[in-house]
Each structure stands twice: as structure tokens, then as C-alpha cells.
Amino acid sequence: MSAIQETVTDAPAIDAVPKRAMTLGAGTSAVVLLLLLVMPLFVKNFVIFQLTTVLIYGLAVLALNILTGGSGQFSLGQSAFYALGAYISAVLMEHAGMNYALTLPISGIICFAFGFLFGLPALRLSGIYLALATFALAVAMPQFLKLGALEEWTGGVQGLVVTKPDAPFGLPLSQDTWLYYFTLAIAIAIYIASINLLRSRSGRAMMAIRDNEIAASAMGINVALYKTLAFGVSAGITGVAGGLGAIVVQFVAPDSYTIQLAIALFLGMVVGGVGWLPGSIVGAAFIVFVPNIAESISKGLSGAVFGVLLFVVIFLVPHGARQVALVCQHWIGKLKRS
Amino acid sequence: MPVLQMRLATLSAAFIVFAATTSGALAQKKYDPGATDTEIKIGNIMPYSGPASAYGVIGKTEAAYFNKINAEGGINGRKINFISYDDAYSPPKTVEQARKLVESDEVLLIFNSLGTPPNSAIHKYMNSKKVPQLFVATGATKWNDPKHFPWTMGWQPNYQSETRIYAKYILKNMPNAKIAVMYQNDDYGKDYLQGLLDGLGSKAKTMIVAEESYETSEPTVDSHIVKLKASGADVFINISTPKFAAQAIKKIAEIGWKPTHFLNNVSASIGSVIKPAGYENAQGIISSAYLKDPTDPQWKDDAGMKGWNAFLDKYYPEANRADASVMYGYTVAQTMVHVLKACGDNLTRANVMKQAASMKNLSFGGLLPGVTINTSATDFAPLAQLQLEKFEGNTWHRFGDIISGDVGG
Numbered sequence: 193m194s195a196i197q198e199t200v201t202d203a204p205a206i207d208a209v210p211k212r213a214m215t216l217g218a219g220t221s222a223v224v225l226l227l228l229l230v231m232p233l234f235v236k237n238f239v240i241f242q243l244t245t246v247l248i249y250g251l252a253v254l255a256l257n258i259l260t261g262g263s264g265q266f267s268l269g270q271s272a273f274y275a276l277g278a279y280i281s282a283v284l285m286e287h288a289g290m291n292y293a294l295t296l297p298i299s300g301i302i303c304f305a306f307g308f309l310f311g312l313p314a315l316r317l318s319g320i321y322l323a324l325a326t327f328a329l330a331v332a333m334p335q336f337l338k339l340g341a342l343e344e345w346t347g348g349v350q351g352l353v354v355t356k357p358d359a360p361f362g363l364p365l366s367q368d369t370w371l372y373y374f375t376l377a378i379a380i381a382i383y384i385a386s387i388n389l390l391r392s393r394s395g396r397a398m399m400a401i402r403d404n405e406i407a408a409s410a411m412g413i414n415v416a417l418y419k420t421l422a423f424g425v426s427a428g429i430t431g432v433a434g435g436l437g438a439i440v441v442q443f444v445a446p447d448s449y450t451i452q453l454a455i456a457l458f459l460g461m462v463v464g465g466v467g468w469l470p471g472s473i474v475g476a477a478f479i480v481f482v483p484n485i486a487e488s489i490s491k492g493l494s495g496a497v498f499g500v501l502l503f504v505v506i507f508l509v510p511h512g513a514r515q516v517a518l519v520c521q522h523w524i525g526k527l528k529r530s
Numbered sequence: 531m532p533v534l535q536m537r538l539a540t541l542s543a544a545f546i547v548f549a550a551t552t553s554g555a556l557a558q559k560k561y562d563p564g565a566t567d568t569e570i571k572i573g574n575i576m577p578y579s580g581p582a583s584a585y586g587v588i589g590k591t592e593a594a595y596f597n598k599i600n601a602e603g604g605i606n607g608r609k610i611n612f613i614s615y616d617d618a619y620s621p622p623k624t625v626e627q628a629r630k631l632v633e634s635d636e637v638l639l640i641f642n643s644l645g646t647p648p649n650s651a652i653h654k655y656m657n658s659k660k661v662p663q664l665f666v667a668t669g670a671t672k673w674n675d676p677k678h679f680p681w682t683m684g685w686q687p688n689y690q691s692e693t694r695i696y697a698k699y700i701l702k703n704m705p706n707a708k709i710a711v712m713y714q715n716d717d718y719g720k721d722y723l724q725g726l727l728d729g730l731g732s733k734a735k736t737m738i739v740a741e742e743s744y745e746t747s748e749p750t751v752d753s754h755i756v757k758l759k760a761s762g763a764d765v766f767i768n769i770s771t772p773k774f775a776a777q778a779i780k781k782i783a784e785i786g787w788k789p790t791h792f793l794n795n796v797s798a799s800i801g802s803v804i805k806p807a808g809y810e811n812a813q814g815i816i817s818s819a820y821l822k823d824p825t826d827p828q829w830k831d832d833a834g835m836k837g838w839n840a841f842l843d844k845y846y847p848e849a850n851r852a853d854a855s856v857m858y859g860y861t862v863a864q865t866m867v868h869v870l871k872a873c874g875d876n877l878t879r880a881n882v883m884k885q886a887a888s889m890k891n892l893s894f895g896g897l898l899p900g901v902t903i904n905t906s907a908t909d910f911a912p913l914a915q916l917q918l919e920k921f922e923g924n925t926w927h928r929f930g931d932i933i934s935g936d937v938g939g
Contacts (some may be wrong), residue, residue, distance in 0.1 A: 238633035242626060335745065338715060349648055349717035350672075351621070441622045443651040448621045452580065480626075487578075489614050492590075494581045494616055 216470045216517075224470075232369050240368045241440070242480060247375045249437045249476035251382060253460040254469055255429035258459055261467025262390055263422035266319065269326030272333035273303045273427040275432025275449030279337065282352045282444045283345050292357045292439050296378070299435035300428045307427020311420035316513045318405075329452040334446035349444025355437055371440050378436065382429055386469060389425065398422050443492030463505055465514030474513035478505075564638030565877035570870060572596075573631030577645040580618030581746070585644055587850070588667060589614045591859030592642065594846035595867075601845075605870045613637060619644075621651035628652040632661050639664055639882055641866055642685070642859075646670045646717045649682075656683045662882050664869070665862055665912070669796075670721055673910040676887070683886055683910045684860055689718060689794075690725030693767070695818060695916055695933050696792045697729025700737075700765060704790065708911075710763035712754055712778065714770055715743040722769040722794060739763050744774065752781045759787040767792045772896055773798060776807040784810035792819040795916070798926070799899045801825035801852025811923055814885045816932075818916040819926065820901045821861060825852045828925050834895025839930075844858055861896035863904060865912065868892060900932045 193272045216224065232240045256270050277299035284295040310329065336342075338349050359370035389395050400408040406407060409415045438444045449452055456479045464475025486497035509515045545699045549585075575810040576589035587840065596610040604610065613635050615627040624643070631637045639662035643649055646668040656663040657679050665685035669692075673684035700707050713719035714889055720727045723741075740761035742754040751774045758766065759782075766789040768778055783792065791814065798817040822829050829835040838860055842849050847858050870877075872885040889912060892903035903912045915934050918928040918936035 236630040236633055241629055245622070245626065265793055286661065331747075335715070349647075349672075349715075349720055351647055353650070353654055367634065401823075441625050441651065442654065443625065445621050445647040445650065447619060447647040448651075450581075450620075452620065454620070483618075483623075491578055491614070492586075 202349060206222075207240050225380070232372050233513060237366055237368045240372050243374045244368070244440050244475045246480050247372070247379045247481060248433050248440065249457070249460060251379050251433035251436070252430050252457050252472040253464060253475045254383065254386060254458055254472040255426045255433065256339075256461045256474055257420055257464070257467065257469055258386055258390070258429070259426035259462060261420055261469075262395065262402065263398040265422065266323035267326040267328035267423075268323050268424075268451070268454050271449050271451060271454035272326075272329045273307060273430040274434035274437065274453060274457075275333050275337065276306060277303050277431030277494050278438035278444045278449065278455050279346060279352075279434075280431070280437045281435030282354050285353055285354055285439075287345060293374075296435045300432040301386075301426065303431025303434075304400075304424045304428030307323075307433075308420055308424035310427070311423035315332070327451070327454075330451045334450055337446040339447070347445075349446060351443055351448075354444065356442050357439065368396065375436055375440070378432065381434065383469065386429070394421065459502070462490045463502075463512050465512035465517075468512070468514035468517075470517075473514040533635070541932045544822070545658045548595060552874060560876045560881070562638060562878045563636040565685070568608055569611050570877060571613060571635065572860065573615050573628075573635065573637035573640040573839060574612060574614040575624055575627045575631070575640065575648065576614055577619035577644060577648075578616040578731070580617040582621065585667070585855060586616075587853055587855045588644065588859040588862075591846060591849065591856050591864040592866075594849075595841065595860055595863035598841060598845045599867055601939060605867060610870075617648055619648060621647050624648035624651050625655065628655060632656075632659055632780075638877060639870070639879065640873060641665060642667045642862055644668065646721075647918060649673075653679060653682060660879060660918060662879055662886070663887055664859050664882070667841050667858075668918050669864070670717060671725075672936045681883060682718050683883075683905070683912070685865065685912050686858075687913045688911065689721040689750055690728065691934075692795060692818055692916060693722050693725035693769075695918070696816075697768065698933075699727050699816075701730065701733070702932050704765060705767040705771040706792070708761070708763045709765045709767060710740040710742075710761055710768060710789065711757040711767045712742045712744065712751065712758060714774070715745050719769050720744065720795075721866065742768070746771070750774075751777050755781040755787070755919060756785060759785055763789055765790045765792070766795070769794050772797045772802045779803070779807035779811050779815070783808070795819050798919075799823060799825060799852065799854045800925070802854070804921065806896065809884060812921050813923075814919045816918060817921070818897055819928070820913055820916050821854065821857050821896050822898060823854065824857055826925050832895075835895075837895045857896050864894045864896075865889075865892070871923035898928070898932075 231243060252270060252274055259265050259267055271288050280290070280299040280302055281295040284290040284298060285292055337346050358367055359365040364372065390399070397408070397413045398411055399495060400411065401415055401418055405415060460472070460475030460479045463478045464471030464473070482501055483494065483498055487494040487502060489497045559567070574589055574592065575937050576586050577583055578586040578589065583918070587715065593614060596612045599605060599729055600609045600679065613631060615630065616712055617624040628640060631640055641775055642665050643663065644653070644667040649663070649666045649668055652663065660681055663682040665683060667685070669686050669689040671688045671690045674688070686875050687864060700709070711723065713723050732736055740758050740763055742758055744751045751770065752919055767781070768775055770778060775793060793815050795818050798819055800823055804812045820836060822832065824835065824838065838857065839862065842851065864932050868889070869886045873881050887905045889903050889909065891907045901913070901915045901917070905912050913933045917928045917932050918930045919928045
């Protein structure tokens with residue numbers, strides 16, 4: 193049993209990412225931030241909407257990255273937390289008349305609690321078994337949302353339409369631009385908080401568990417606690433992303449949060465580079481834009497084209513965007529020296 | 531000085547000529563984004579991938595039909611540019627694609643986007659942008675609401691009116707029936723169920739003795755059928771999509787249950803439901819229809835069916851002719867072409883809605899004889915008529931009158 197389990201738990205293709213390598217240098221960060229800030233000034237509202245979607249999925253991928261890259265646990269159930277966050281925000285806005293910004297922390301906290309509680313029993317499982325348990329959660333969630341008992345609030349299968357907020361204080365911004373900056377501000381705050389979390393004592397504990405659970409517990413780390421904590425934090429951030437998603441898309445329905453979403457997020461994490469937080473946004477851009485590219489190549493075979501593109505990415509850069517970034521860094525370093 | 535005067539004179543003359551031509555042009559031709567002298571851009575969103583990808587055929591049929599129209603010279607000299615995107619039946623993706631169509635491709639209208647959740651997601655957006663969301667491909671009842679959503683219009687008879695018709699029939703012919711219902715646990719199934727409950731009214735509580743819902747992810751509905759039989763019901767209302775409907779018909783015969791079987795028209799196809807379930811098992815099933823079933827032998831020599839076949843031969847030869855979606859896409863595309871023709875040179879979004887809301891007794895080759903398309907400023911449900919039919923031998927026998935089951939949204 194233990195031999196089998198070890199081969200299974202050893203399987204994750206997560207290299208021990210040193211914690212410095214998890215982030216970007218200050219210069220690069222500033223450039224990326226500047227780009228994100230000025231981009232909306234030059235594009236149409238519809239593209240701004242797409243960029244906002246990328247930021248939101250980026251947050252959800254980041255949350256998964258903390259879980260998988262940080263503490264070494266797999267989850268295919270992120271769509272469930274995303275859905276929960278989305279519905280909490282939508283229900284609070286539409287039925288309780290709450291301000292959209294206030295609903296987000298509530299979504300985050302409830303999802304954190306939910307994730308933490310779900311983590312308690314689930315984390316007795318490890319590796320692919322945990323992935324399966326979370327998979328079950330993702331499959332079950334859309335059906336819970338359809339339950340007749342909750343229909344009064346959730347709108348059942350018909351979903352719930354959410355009112356799109358205007359820019360506050362009479363700022364001369366379109367709704368889309370405002371939501372973009374609003375999302376960007378939250379994304380940056382969560383990004384910085386996540387990096388600090390991983391650099392803290394808790395983060396080191398999580399990474400120790402990821403690298404070798406037995407050694408970590410021998411050093412006195414409360415393995416169960418930190419694993420559950422990572423699960424909770426990840427669920428909480430995903431919940432905030434879900435809430436933002438509901439506000440931006442203006443609609444929640446069970447069909448928006450199927451297992452496909454969970455797989456897309458997982459895909460985003462792998463493409464962005466497991467354990468490399470800045471890669472989250474690259475991964476999110478991949479899951480938002482590449483299906484469109486695939487569709488423009490062939491309508492009937494868009495799924496197959498997407499598969500081929502994904503295959504190419506995994507084959508050429510198995511460590512995702514992180515690998516590309518490292519190569520670039522290497523070349524820039526060479527140029528500087530010469 | 532004279533030179534300057536001359537110039538001024540020419541300038542003003544030129545200005546007058548210019549003004550005259552433009553105002554003349556304005557009087558004749560009016561365009562909103564998406565329409566020009568040579569082209570009409572139509573947007574469409576379909577689930578070409580994902581769980582509902584079987585319906586992607588509708589989009590392909592429509593594209594083929596617009597190709598035919600273009601090959602025959604277009605609409606009033608304008609070619610149709612049909613831009614169809616994939617949303618994989620995921621509402622957030624639908625919003626993205628709808629915004630792309632409206633804000634980036636600048637289409638005149640979005641036509642026949644498919645599915646209740648995807649259309650719900652863009653309902654408000656389309657109406658706030660005042661872009662027509664025409665002939666949505668869903669049978670939900672809420673699309674017929676011109677007062678609150680003047681830019682959205684359905685097309686097919688809505689689900690609720692169909693089960694209302696069955697309820698009426700049961701109350702009249704079998705007032706003591708014990709009814710068992712099976713439905714798909716989603717918007718489509720629940721809408722149908724609602725129609726049944728409304729149709730039975732106060733009797734619903736006593737007449738319905740068993741309800742079972744199934745999920746599309748289940749491999750078979752056999753266990754539900756066994757449970758329903760155990761309830762002792764003598765009427766079975768089958769609200770399921772083709773694969774599950776065929777399973778149910780087969781299982782009912784297998785366990786020797788003999789209820790009066792009502793089958794929703796979503797699954798009334800002979801080719802994809804009755805044949806796989808076995809003709810002998812399907813005898814006596816009651817359903818309803820508004821389109822001709824291409825696999826039904828009674829239409830073999832029908833003119834409308836011949837037209838459909840000729841179109842498929844030339845423009846969409848690889849189509850599966852047993853698939854009811856092909857007939858659906860063909861007929862809804864014809865309706866679209868009719869509206870655009872009626873618009874003439876006034877291709878504004880407001881006029882498109884106006885023309886769509888003034889179709890009177892329109893009939894196409896794919897519709898059952900007697901079924902017509904009617905709309906008005908207060909009625910945004912183009913098709914509202916159905917005819918009951920009973921399966922006998924190897925074909926549907928229509929009986930009774932064409933019944934209208936208008937339900938407002």
C-alpha cells in the first residue's frame with residue numbers, strides 16, 4: 193500500500209520551485225504592471241471585457257497554483273468554489289441589494305470556510321485520490337445549484353441576471369473600463385498577498401510538505417493543518433474570482449460552472465507553469481484566447497485544433513510560461529554581459 | 531476677385547449637389563452597422579463544441595442555406611455574411627462571443643443563438659445595446675416578452691404550450707388518468723413540467739402519481755422507468771432528449787408496462803428515436819409536431835420535402851438527413867431571409883424588429899400543412915401551433931386540429 197501510494201504521490205511533475213523563482217524581478221513586474229494599466233486606453237470595450245476575463249481566470253489559476261505549486265495538492269474541484277463565489281455575490285447583489293464590492297470579501301470568506309471544511313476529510317487522501325474527491329465536488333456543484341429548495345435564490349436552471357455596476361464618484365469611465373481597473377486592483381492585491389504568504393513561515397511549511405511530507409512532519413510541521421489551510425486559501429481566492437466573474441459577465445447559471453471550467457483552470461496552471469505565480473495570467477490568457485484561435489482555424493474541428501496547440505505547448509515547453517521566462521532571462525543576461 | 535467668386539460659386543454648387551445626393555440616398559436607403567449596399571452581416575452563436583455540440587448542425591445548415599441565397603444573387607442584391615462563433619454552451623463564453631459580434635464584427639443582428647442559458651446570459655446586453663436577438667433557438671417561454679425585451683424574439687413553439695396541449699387532451703379523454711412523468715433535470719425539462727402542471731391546474735396534485743428526473747450524465751434511464759411503472763400509473767409523459775427517449779421506449783416494452791405514452795416533440799424523430807427503439811415498441815405513442823419529419827415516409831413525394839432535399843444535395847451534401855436539426859436550421863434560415871427581404875433598403879435594427887414582428891400567415895416547405903408563422907407588435911412567438919400525432923405502423927398519423935397553445939412570457 194505505502195509503496196503504491198508513494199509512487200502515486202511522487203508522480204506530480206512539480207519540481208521543487210525555490211521560493212525566489214516563484215515571482216518576477218522588480219523591473220519586470222513594473223513593466224508588466226504598466227502594460228496592464230495602459231492597455232485599456234487603446235482597445236475597444238469588448239477587448240477590455242476579454243482582458244478582464246483573463247484577469248479573473250488569472251486569479252482562479254493563481255489560487256490553484258498556491259494549492260498545487262505551493263503545497264503539492266491536486267484539485268479538479270476549483271469550479272465548485274468558483275461557482276459558490278459567483279452565486280454568493282450574485283444572490284447578495286440581486287436579493288439583498290448589497291454593493292458589488294462588498295459581496296466579494298463575503299464570497300471569499302464563505303469559500304475559505306467551505307474549502308477548509310471540505311479539506312478536513314478530503315485531505316486524508318493524497319495525490320490522484322484527492323484529485324478524484326475534488327472532481328466529485330465539481331461534478332456535483334451544478335446539480336446543487338439546480339436544487340428546487342434553493343431555486344428561490346439561485347433562480348434554478350434559469351440562472352440569475354446581475355446588474356452591471358457603473359463607475360463610482362462620477363468617474364468618466366465606461367462600465368467595462370471601470371470593472372477592468374477594479375478587477376486589476378483586486379488581482380494585484382491578491383497577487384502580492386499570495387507571494388507574501390508563500391514567503392512566510394506558513395508558505396515555507398507548505399512547500400516543505402510539498403517536497404517531502406514525512407520529512408516535514410518530522411520537523412514538527414502540522415501537516416494536516418497546513419494542507420487544509422492551503423486548501424482554504426485557494427478556495428477563498430477562487431471564490432473572489434467567481435464573484436468578480438459574476439459581476440463582469442452579469443449572469444450566473446449552473447451551466448457556467450461545469451467540470452469543463454475546472455479542467456480549463458487546471459490547464460491554465462500547467463500552461464502558465466506549475467508553482468510560478470506570474471504564470472497564472474499567461475495560463476489564463478491561454479484558456480481565454482486559444483479556443484478562439486482554434487475556432488478561427490477550423491470550426492468543425494476546433495476541439496482537435498485546440499488539442500494540437502495544447503500538445504505543442506506541452507511538448508515544447510513542458511514547464512509552461514516559466515520555462516519561456518527563464519530562457520528569456522538567460523538571453524537578456526547574456527546580452528548584458530556582452 | 532472674380533476668381534474667388536467663381537470658386538465660391540462652384541463650391542456652393544458642389545455643396546448643393548452633394549447635399550441633394552446624400553439626402554436623396556437617405557430617403558431611399560437606411561443602414562445600421564452591419565448593412566451596406568453590398569452586404570448584410572449576421573451574427574450567430576452555436577455550441578460547435580462541448581456537451582450540446584450535436585446542435586452545431588443547425589449552424590452548419592444555416593450557413594449552407596445562406597450560401598444558397600448568396601449564390602442565387604443575395605437579398606435585394608446584398609450578400610449575407612454569416613459569422614458564426616462557438617460558445618461551447620457556456621454562458622460566459624456566449625457573452626464574450628456576443629460582444630465580439632456586436633462590438634468588433636459590428637453585425638446587424640444576432641440570429642438563432644442556441645440554448646436557454648446562453649441566451650439568458652446575453653438577453654439584457656442585447657436589449658440595452660438595441661441589437662436584435664432574433665429567433666433564438668430555445669423553446670423557453672420567456673422570449674415572448676416584447677414589452678420588457680423588445681429586441682428579443684423566439685421562433686419555435688415554446689415547451690410549455692406543448693405539455694399544456696397534452697394536459698388538455700388528458701383532461702378531456704382520460705379524466706381519471708394516473709400520470710407518471712419523467713423529465714430531464716434542466717431548464718428544458720422543468721419548463722415542460724411547468725406547462726403540464728399549469729395545464730392540469732388544480733388536478734395536477736391528484737393526477738400525477740410519480741415524478742422522476744434524470745441527469746444527462748446518466749448512462750441510461752432504465753431504473754427510472756422501473757420505478758415509474760411501480761407507481762401504477764396508466765399515462766406516461768416522457769420529457770427527454772432523443773437518446774434517453776429511445777431507451778425509455780425500449781425499456782417500457784421490455785418490462786411489459788402499457789401506459790398511454792406521450793413523447794415530447796424534441797424526440798419525435800423516427801430516424802433517431804423510434805427506429806433505434808424498435809417500431810413494434812413505439813406503436814400508439816402520442817406526440818406533437820410543427821415541422822415535417824424527414825424520416826417519415828408520408829412526406830416522400832411532398833413538394834416542400836423535395837425542395838429541402840434539392841438544397842441539401844447542392845449545398846450541404848454531407849448532412850445527416852435523419853437529423854431533425856437540419857430541417858429546423860433550414861426553416862429558421864428561411865424565416866430570417868424572409869424578414870431581411872421584407873426590410874427592403876431600410877436595413878436598420880429597428881426596421882428588422884418591425885418586419886420580424888409583422889409576419890402574417892407565413893408558411894414554408896418544412897412546416898406541417900396548416901402550421902403558419904404569425905407575429906405582431908405584442909406577439910413575439912412566431913410559431914405557436916402544434917398538431918397531435920400518433921405513431922402507427924412506421925409513420926406518424928396526425929389527428930385532430932392544429933392547436934394553438936400561446937403562452938405569454
